[in-house]
Structure formats: C-alpha cells, structure tokens
Amino acid sequence: MSGSVNLAYDYPLLGAFWTILWISLWVLWFILLFRVIADVFRDDNLGGWGKAGWIVLVIVLPFIGVLAYLLARGDGMGRREYQHAQAQQEAVNSYIRKTAGAPGMSEAEQLAKLSEIRSRGDISDEEFARAKAKILH
Template sequence: MSGQMYLAYDYPLLSVFWSMLWFFLWIMWFILLFRIIADIFRDDTLGGWAKAGWLVFVIVLPFLGVLVYVIARGKNMGRREVAQAREQQAAFDSYIRDTAKGGDGRPSSVDELARLSEIRARGDITDEEFRKAKALVLSNAGPSEPAGAGTSHPVAEGTARDGSEAAR
C-alpha cells in the first residue's frame, strides 16, 4: 500500500461537474450515433452500397463520420423520422379500425344492436323479439343477422306482420 489513496473529499467540486459534463456528452454522442445508424437503414433513397459506405464511415471514423453525416444528410433526418412515425400511426389506426369492425367480415355486435334498435323503432319487431335478439347478440351465440332472420319470420322476407311490404 505504498500508493496514495484518494478519498471523495479530495476530488474538487469543479472536477465533479467537469466529469459529469463529459459523461453527459459521451452518452449524447452514443445516442446520436445510434440515431444516425437507424436513419441510414430507414432511408429508402439510399442504395445498398451507399448505406454500407455510410455505415462503414460512421463506424470506422466515428467522430468524423457522425459529423459529416449530420452536415450532409442531417436536414432530412427529421423528415424521415416523422414520415416513419406517420406510417406507423396509420398502420396502427388501420389495425384498430379492422379490429373494431370484427376483422372476420361479420358486423360487430354494436352494429347488430343498432340495426335491431332501428327495426324495433320502425315497429317491425315487438319488444319481446327485440329482447330475445339482443340476448342472442350479447351472448355472441346467435347469427350475425337480427332476430327472426330465419326464413320463417316475416321481417326477414321484407314484410310487416300485416302482410304489407315493409318500408326499407
């Protein structure tokens, strides 16, 4: 133990701030490096050899490569990132829309209930028939058509109970 031992109070406060600044800049540089590498792969206008060249340049000469990339192509980095975010949002919205519709081509239970309510409001089915059809829709065991959509029920055939043509 012939070496001198330094304790925490031997490290001056300004040196702590200086070390923290360098550490912060080092982390920020790595974040910038990874964003540039992601941008290289994200850019559809670059060919394969151009992507490989930029990637080698950024990895082999990291400080110079990052600096040159930001100067040469930094203006469009944000645009490409926003375009990708919009594409992802559009895909997500489309997925949500398809999932909400039921995805399998059947109308959703909300659509079926709305259609049943409309049929009841027109007077084509009674409240009892509406309750039975609603129970079928909510139990998800019934067909994807409103209650009484079988061939024996006059509503399915487009006629009212009195035999006259139902208004459509």
C-alpha cells in the same frame, strides 16, 4: 512562486461537475451515433451500397463519419423521422379499425363477428346480449 498549482479537479465540487459534463457528452454522442445509424437504414432513397458505405464510415471513423453524414444528409433526418412516425401511426390506426370493426360494416357482419367472439369464450352471454342490442339499435 514556489507554491503548488491548484487545478480545477482538486476541488470536489468542480470534479463532480466535470464528471457529469463528460458523462453527459458521451451519452449525447451515443444518442447521435445511433440516430445516424437508424436514419441510414430508414432512408429508402439510399441504395444498398450507399447504406453500407455510410455504416462503414460511421463505424471505422465515428466522429468524422457522423459529422460528414450530418453535413451531407442531416437536413432530411427530421423529415424521415416524421414520415416514419406517420407510417407507424397509420399502421396502428389501421389495426384498430380492423380489430374493432369498421363503421361501414353491415349489422349482419357485426353480429357474425360478435357471435364468433362469444363462441371463442371471450365474452359472456350477458355481454353478448348487451352488444347485440347496441348493434341493433
């Protein structure tokens, strides 16, 4: 048994596999790290000192800090993410309703808004006439 020992890394295909595996694990680690940091700042129930403590723990001892955070507060991460997404969607919907004009606006309010848009030069006289006819019908 005086022969050389072949390691898995001596084979190019296995070397590529291990490289891809390690890169994937690092990418997943950074995604998890940033999700934890985002969740710390997103949580309204956590006070300033609590947030500072978690961030210091995650930065000073990243692996232990992230695992401790997941064990202590991981069950609410999905709920907070969902609430954040709902709040963003509601803000977008509110902006669209405000910009497009709420259906509850009177015809006079809609015509005034349309006239203001035409006076700014955003629409042509022809587009104004079509929109005005649509409002009045």
